[in-house]
Amino acid sequence: MRGKDNIRTAAEVLVDQLRIHGVRHVFCVPGESYLAAIDAFYDSDLAVTVCRQEGGAAFMAEAVGKATGRPGVCFVTRGPGATNASPGIHVARQDSTPLIVFVGQIARETREREAFQELDYRAVFGSMTKWTTEIDDPARVPEIVSRAFYTAANGRPGPVVVSLPEDMLSVRTAVEDAPPYAAIETSPGAAELKKFVQLLGAARAPILMLGGSRWSQAAADGVARFAQKYALPVCTTFRRLHLFDALHPSYAGDLGIGPNPKLVERIKSSDLIVLIGGRLGELPSQGYTLFGIPRPQMTLVHVHPGAEELGRVYSPHLPIHATPTAFAAALEHLDLPGVPRGQAEAAHADYLAWTEKPTEQPGAVNLGAVMVWLRENLPADAMLCNGAGNYAAWIHRFFRFRRFGQHVAPTSGSMGYGVPAAVAMKRLYPERAVVCIAGDGDFLMNGQEFATAVQYDLPLIVVIADNGLYGTIRMHQERDFPGRVIATDLHNPDFAAYARAFGGFGATVARTADFPAAFKDAQASGKPAIVRLVIDPEAITPVTTLSNIRAKSIAERNK
Ligand SMILES: Cc1ncc(C[n+]2csc(CCOP(=O)(O)OP(=O)(O)O)c2C)c(N)n1
Numbered sequence: 001m002r003g004k005d006n007i008r009t010a011a012e013v014l015v016d017q018l019r020i021h022g023v024r025h026v027f028c029v030p031g032e033s034y035l036a037a038i039d040a041f042y043d044s045d046l047a048v049t050v051c052r053q054e055g056g057a058a059f060m061a062e063a064v065g066k067a068t069g070r071p072g073v074c075f076v077t078r079g080p081g082a083t084n085a086s087p088g089i090h091v092a093r094q095d096s097t098p099l100i101v102f103v104g105q106i107a108r109e110t111r112e113r114e115a116f117q118e119l120d121y122r123a124v125f126g127s128m129t130k131w132t133t134e135i136d137d138p139a140r141v142p143e144i145v146s147r148a149f150y151t152a153a154n155g156r157p158g159p160v161v162v163s164l165p166e167d168m169l170s171v172r173t174a175v176e177d178a179p180p181y182a183a184i185e186t187s188p189g190a191a192e193l194k195k196f197v198q199l200l201g202a203a204r205a206p207i208l209m210l211g212g213s214r215w216s217q218a219a220a221d222g223v224a225r226f227a228q229k230y231a232l233p234v235c236t237t238f239r240r241l242h243l244f245d246a247l248h249p250s251y252a253g254d255l256g257i258g259p260n261p262k263l264v265e266r267i268k269s270s271d272l273i274v275l276i277g278g279r280l281g282e283l284p285s286q287g288y289t290l291f292g293i294p295r296p297q298m299t300l301v302h303v304h305p306g307a308e309e310l311g312r313v314y315s316p317h318l319p320i321h322a323t324p325t326a327f328a329a330a331l332e333h334l335d336l337p338g339v340p341r342g343q344a345e346a347a348h349a350d351y352l353a354w355t356e357k358p359t360e361q362p363g364a365v366n367l368g369a370v371m372v373w374l375r376e377n378l379p380a381d382a383m384l385c386n387g388a389g390n391y392a393a394w395i396h397r398f399f400r401f402r403r404f405g406q407h408v409a410p411t412s413g414s415m416g417y418g419v420p421a422a423v424a425m426k427r428l429y430p431e432r433a434v435v436c437i438a439g440d441g442d443f444l445m446n447g448q449e450f451a452t453a454v455q456y457d458l459p460l461i462v463v464i465a466d467n468g469l470y471g472t473i474r475m476h477q478e479r480d481f482p483g484r485v486i487a488t489d490l491h492n493p494d495f496a497a498y499a500r501a502f503g504g505f506g507a508t509v510a511r512t513a514d515f516p517a518a519f520k521d522a523q524a525s526g527k528p529a530i531v532r533l534v535i536d537p538e539a540i541t542p543v544t545t546l547s548n549i550r551a552k553s554i555a556e557r558n559k
């Protein structure tokens with residue numbers, strides 16, 4: 001509550017600052033350590049989403065950062081709340097997502113006694129965040145919060161943790177507000193663009209590769225126009241499929257787990273790669289095998305918003321310190337009269353052929369056919385959220401993302417991400433269709449946030465690919481220790497009944513042909529919904545079965 005003298009508490013200053021920096025949504029699990037901040041929400045117009053676990057709250061805020069490019073914000077309590085939130089902080093780190101986690105802290109005068117739930121956040125989160133800090137002086141709230149926004153959002157974006165001592169939050173201070181933070185666009189220089197034009201002009205088989213964050217629809221469109229003009233093939237790196245329209249004539253496919261072998265071959269035989277925004281980490285680089293380290297065998301132009309990322313793994317022939325948005329804008333002004341036509345047509349034909357039809361699968365529900373149905377029947381602006389598991393291979397292969405921001409999923413492969421991300425997206429974009437695709441293992445890592453969907457009346461649809469397995473790990477287990485099955489089987493609840501128990505809609509689909517009707521019933525219910533797919537555990541990837549993997553591994557051992 002504001003004082004009669006109108007002098008604000010530090011908590012009120014903090015919440016006013018959030019509004020000034022453009023925050024509309026906060027996600028939280030309450031704690032006594034930051035009650036004064038929660039009370040300051042009361043008088044604000046922030047949309048507050050109270051969650052069931054801090055892991056859910058942090059993933060929701062991370063998803064907001066991913067989808068909007070502005071820092072997502074969550075509030076968690078000290079000790080157990082903060083450690084529960086750590087998966088979201090880790091995803092934001094690996095995925096280069098702007099995220100600010102505010103953590104309640106013990107009172108200043110009890111510090112260093114290992115007071116109740118005390119942690120030293122700088123030590124705990126220091127290696128995961130871009131910056132971790134604690135606010136001691138209420139008069140410095142505007143300064144520190146401003147820095148938190150600048151730090152999280154700019155350069156290579158990432159997570160920031162701000163610890164808030166409980167007693168500090170209630171102190172009144174006459175400090176002035178800080179102005180809104182600015183997004184800093186780093187643009188390519190004239191000399192770099194000149195060299196870029198020369199390299200592209202001399203290339204025999206150039207490919208554009210899109211990844212990372214700091215994109216926008218306008219930037220994706222700019223790259224698309226440039227690619228089309230010079231018939232350049234464009235691929236997206238792991239879980240960044242939404243950066244390029246899958247049906248654009250230049251789209252060559254997704255370079256992630258289990259990519260189209262033709263795309264991999266095309267990249268290997270390319271003489272110029274233009275990597276825009278991404279880091280080409282372990283997964284898209286196919287286990288660091290695609291490019292020589294530090295010097296790639298083909299010419300590499302690396303465009304990245306974080307100066308410290310350029311030259312970190314790969315030593316590029318042309319490093320360009322620029323945001324994808326600024327680089328895309330610069331592309332539009334380039335003229336390359338001497339450039340030979342690229343191989344976009346052939347690359348796109350390879351992509352279409354690879355993704356056109358679902359592959360044959362054991363079992364009565366074909367996940368590929370489900371993805372093809374969804375791609376043909378969901379509205380063009382529908383959003384897909386998921387976590388990690390082999391089921392995601394069918395999303396990457398068969399769902400064709402058409403717009404920026406349509407796919408919200410962790411490049412860091414964190415399970416349990418999809419449900420909270422879907423909750424956050426439906427909260428932000430109530431008019432858009434939001435579908436979470438989850439594995440059975442994946443779903444139950446944060447399935448409790450289905451209750452949040454019910455509480456806020458968010459009719460999202462969760463499609464659970466239930467194969468009764470931690471499938472990815474079973475696949476690796478059969479490869480590395482064939483036949484020695486342990487700790488990878490799952491005995492699941494009835495997920496449809498789970499949905500109904502929470503107050504949602506639930507259905508089970510045992511045959512592919514029944515999926516459309518079940519999905520439409522879920523939509524018609526107007527409730528948060530779960531559609532459980534009964535998936536044969538043998539159907540472990542779109543191209544092979546569990547038995548095949550085991551048999552192959554045994555045969556290799558017996559050689
Ligand atoms: C938080 C977390 N814990 C563990 C893992 C390791 N892991 C990767 S995939 C996977 C199994 C996923 O199972 P499920 O969601 O059922 O999908 P499936 O592979 O069966 O399709 C596990 C345990 C992980 N990636 N993230």
Ligand SMILES: [Mg+2]
Pocket residue numbers: 389439440441465466467468469470471
């Ligand atoms: Mg599974």
